[in-house]
Structures are given as C-alpha cells and as structure tokens.
Amino acid sequence: MNISNYSNYRQLLEFTSTIVGLQIITAYTSIYYLIPYFLNRKKTLLFIFWLVILLIIMYAIYIFFKSSYYDPKYYEYLSPILKEQAELSFWERFTSFYAFLSKSIKFLTPATLLLITRFYKNQQKYLKLNEQKKIAELTALRHQLNPHFLFNTLNSLYALAIKKSDETPEVIEKLSDILDYILYRCESTFVPLNKEIELIKNYLSLEKLRYRKRVNITFSEQIIDTNAKIAPLLLLTLVENAFKHSVSQELKEAFISIKISTIKNQIIFDIKNSKPKLRVDKNKIEGIGLSNAKKQLELLYENRYSLYIKDEKESYHVTLKLESR
Numbered sequence: 001m002n003i004s005n006y007s008n009y010r011q012l013l014e015f016t017s018t019i020v021g022l023q024i025i026t027a028y029t030s031i032y033y034l035i036p037y038f039l040n041r042k043k044t045l046l047f048i049f050w051l052v053i054l055l056i057i058m059y060a061i062y063i064f065f066k067s068s069y070y071d072p073k074y075y076e077y078l079s080p081i082l083k084e085q086a087e088l089s090f091w092e093r094f095t096s097f098y099a100f101l102s103k104s105i106k107f108l109t110p111a112t113l114l115l116i117t118r119f120y121k122n123q124q125k126y127l128k129l130n131e132q133k134k135i136a137e138l139t140a141l142r143h144q145l146n147p148h149f150l151f152n153t154l155n156s157l158y159a160l161a162i163k164k165s166d167e168t169p170e171v172i173e174k175l176s177d178i179l180d181y182i183l184y185r186c187e188s189t190f191v192p193l194n195k196e197i198e199l200i201k202n203y204l205s206l207e208k209l210r211y212r213k214r215v216n217i218t219f220s221e222q223i224i225d226t227n228a229k230i231a232p233l234l235l236l237t238l239v240e241n242a243f244k245h246s247v248s249q250e251l252k253e254a255f256i257s258i259k260i261s262t263i264k265n266q267i268i269f270d271i272k273n274s275k276p277k278l279r280v281d282k283n284k285i286e287g288i289g290l291s292n293a294k295k296q297l298e299l300l301y302e303n304r305y306s307l308y309i310k311d312e313k314e315s316y317h318v319t320l321k322l323e324s325r
Contacts (some may be wrong), residue, residue: 001128001305011074011077011315014068014070018062018065018070019062019106020314022058022061022062022107023106023107023109023111024110025058026055026058026107026108026110026111027111027114030051030054030108030111031111031114031115031118032251034047034050034051034054035047035115047112050099055100055104055107055108056100058103058104058107059094059100059103059104059107060094061102063090063093063094064090064179066086066091066093066095066172067086067089067090071085071086072086086096086255096097098318101191101223103244107209113172118311126221143286154175155210156221157171157172157175157206159210160209160210160320165209167241170205170209171206171209174202174205174206175206175279177202178202178203178206179197181195181198181199181212182199182233184235186232188232188298189231190229190230190231190232190283190300190325191229191231191232192227192229193223193225193228193229193230193260193262193267193324194223194226195234196230196233196234196235196236197221197223199233199236200219200239200260202218202220202238203236203240204217204239204258207243207247211247211254213253214246214247214252214253214254215243215246215253215255215256216254216255216256216259217252217255217256217258218255218256218257219258219259220258220259220260221259221260221261222259222260222261222262223260223261223262224261224262224263225264225265225324226323227261228324229302229324229325230267230322230324230325231297231300232298234293234297235260235269235320237272237290237292237293237296238269238271238293238318238320239256239258241290241293242256242271242273242316242318243256245267245273245275245276245316246273246275246276246316247273254272254273254274254276255272255273255274256272256273256274257270257271258270258271259271262324265323265324266318266321266322266323267320267321267323267324268321269319269320269321269323270317270318270319270320271317271318271319272316272317272318273315273316274314274315274316275312275313275315276315277316290318293306293320297320297322301322301323304322304323305320305321305322306321306322307319307320307321308320
C-alpha cells in the first residue's frame with residue numbers, strides 16, 4: 001500500500017480500517033459458521049451459495065462506504081482512474097463483476113491464511129496423537145506377547161525339573177538371558193538384528209532340550225548388514241508360532257527350518273514347519289503369535305514389508321521381507 005496515494009494518515013486509516021473490518025467479518029463468518037454448518041456436513045452447494053451471499057453483502061457495504069462517504073470526502077486526492085469510478089452510481093459500481101471478484105479475493109485472503117494455519121496445526125496434532133496411539137498399541141502387543149512366551153518357556157523348564165535333568169541349570173541360564181532381553185533390552189522401537197538372532201538361538205536351544213528327538217531344527221543365517229535393525233520380538237513370534245502348531249501337536253518327528261539373511265537394506269526371514277498328522281482347525285493355525293506379528297508390521301512398517309504365507313498339505317511356510325532400519 002503506497003501512502004503517497006493518501007492526503008493524510010486519517011484517510012489511510014479510514015480506508016484501511018474499513019477493508020480490515022470487512023476481512024474480519026468475512027473470516028469470522030466463514031470459519032465459525034459457514035464451514036462448521038455446511039462444508040463440514042458435506043453440504044457443499046449450500047456452503048458455496050452462502051459464501052457468495054456473504055461476499056456480495058461485504059462488497060455492497062464496501063461500495064456504499066466508498067460512494068456515500070469516502071469518495072466525496074477525499075475526491076480531490078483521488079487518482080484520475082479512481083475519480084472516474086467515483087463518478088459512477090452505486091448500482092453501476094455494484095454490478096461490476098471484475099471489481100466484485102477483485103474485492104472478494106481481498107476479503108477472503110485472511111480467512112484463507114487462517115484456515116491454512118489451522119489445518120497445519122490440526123495435522124501436527126493428528127500426527128502427534130497418531131504416534132501416541134501407535135506407541136500405546138505396540139506396548140499392548142508386547143505385553144500380550146511376553147506372558148504368552150514366558151508361559152511356554154516355563155513349561156519347558158518345569159518338564160526338565162520334574163525329570164531332575166542335569167540340563168536344568170543350562171535351561172535356567174538361557175531363560176535368564178531371554179528374560180533379561182525381553183524385560184530390559186527391547187524397549188526401543190527398533191533393535192539390532194543380531195540381538196534378535198541371539199534371542200532366537202536361545203529360544204531354539206530351550207526347545208531342543210524340551211522336545212529332543214521329536215523335532216529336527218535347522219537354522220542358518222547370512223547377515224551382510226551388521227548394522228541392520230528390526231522391531232523387537234517380531235521374528236520370535238513367528239518362530240514360536242511354528243513350534244506351537246507343529247511340534248507340540250506332532251506325536252512323531254516334526255521339522256522346523258529357519259533362514260535369516262540381509263540383502264542391501266532388506267531383511268529376509270524364512271520359516272517352514274511341518275504340519276501334524278492330526279487334523280488341525282485352519283482358523284486356529286495362526287494363533288496369537290502370527291496375529292500379533294501382523295499387527296506390529298502394520299503399525300511399524302506400513303507399506304515397507306511383504307508377508308507371504310503358503311499353507312501346503314504337509315507344511316506351513318512363512319516368508320517375511322522388510323526394510324532394515
């Protein structure tokens with residue numbers, strides 16, 4: 001705004017305060033009435049209709065102010081173009097579409113800026129709440145897993161203790177390492193992959209002692225990226241699920257094959273287990289473990305993972321590929 005176009009500060013103040021006043025009315029009416037009562041309720045046509053009505057009223061007030069007060073009072077200080085406009089009647093000025101469009105944009109500018117600011121703040125608030133919700137859900141999932149995992153492990157220890165096996169101290173040591181990791185070392189969202197592999201090895205050692213010749217376990221790893229990170233207990237849930245739905249229900253020898261590898265920035269986990277000869281309800285085959293793993297994947301990896309499940313006649317095969325963190 002060029003102050004040289006005005007005779008004094010009073011003229012500038014009168015004109016500016018009128019424009020600002022109309023902008024405030026437009027912004028307040030749009031944000032607190034038109035948007036909540038029409039746009040937010042999907043009444044788009046009614047919103048547009050009343051917004052146009054509002055702009056017409058604001059424009060009419062502006063033209064009335066200009067033609068009846070401002071232009072006559074400051075006529076001698078107006079530019080030649082503005083003097084020509086001042087000569088026009090109220091109706092001639094009111095029916096000028098281009099003038100109406102120009103002033104409407106000016107009236108709506110503060111409202112638009114306020115809406116953009118509000119939208120940004122709401123988005124930040126939404127992202128913060130979403131993150132808090134994600135953390136709460138993950139915490140609940142881990143609390144769901146830990147008692148389930150501990151129950152199975154303590155069962156193994158109980159079976160050996162009854163037999164007064166010399167391997168009981170070794171089992172207690174392995175269990176102690178597992179508990180230490182679960183309770184104190186996996187609170188972060190992502191943990192080193194090598195720590196998760198160590199956890200799986202400890203778990204496999206316990207299960208070998210528990211099932212003896214009833215299970216044939218093969219485990220291989222090819223870790224190129226030593227700095228790879230992964231969500232804690234994610235792989236263990238798949239391992240535990242395999243034992244639950246193969247060895248525990250198999251009267252003869254079962255098998256479980258596990259492969260872990262890294263390629264570039266990707267972790268590949270492959271686990272295959274035999275199916276028991278006894279008929280198992282298909283709806284129960286996933287159980288808590290696999291369902292838990294799927295929920296964690298959705299929360300932490302979104303579209304950055306793939307989970308393949310092959311339900312064959314004599315085996316159950318799960319392949320998980322995800323981005324290392």
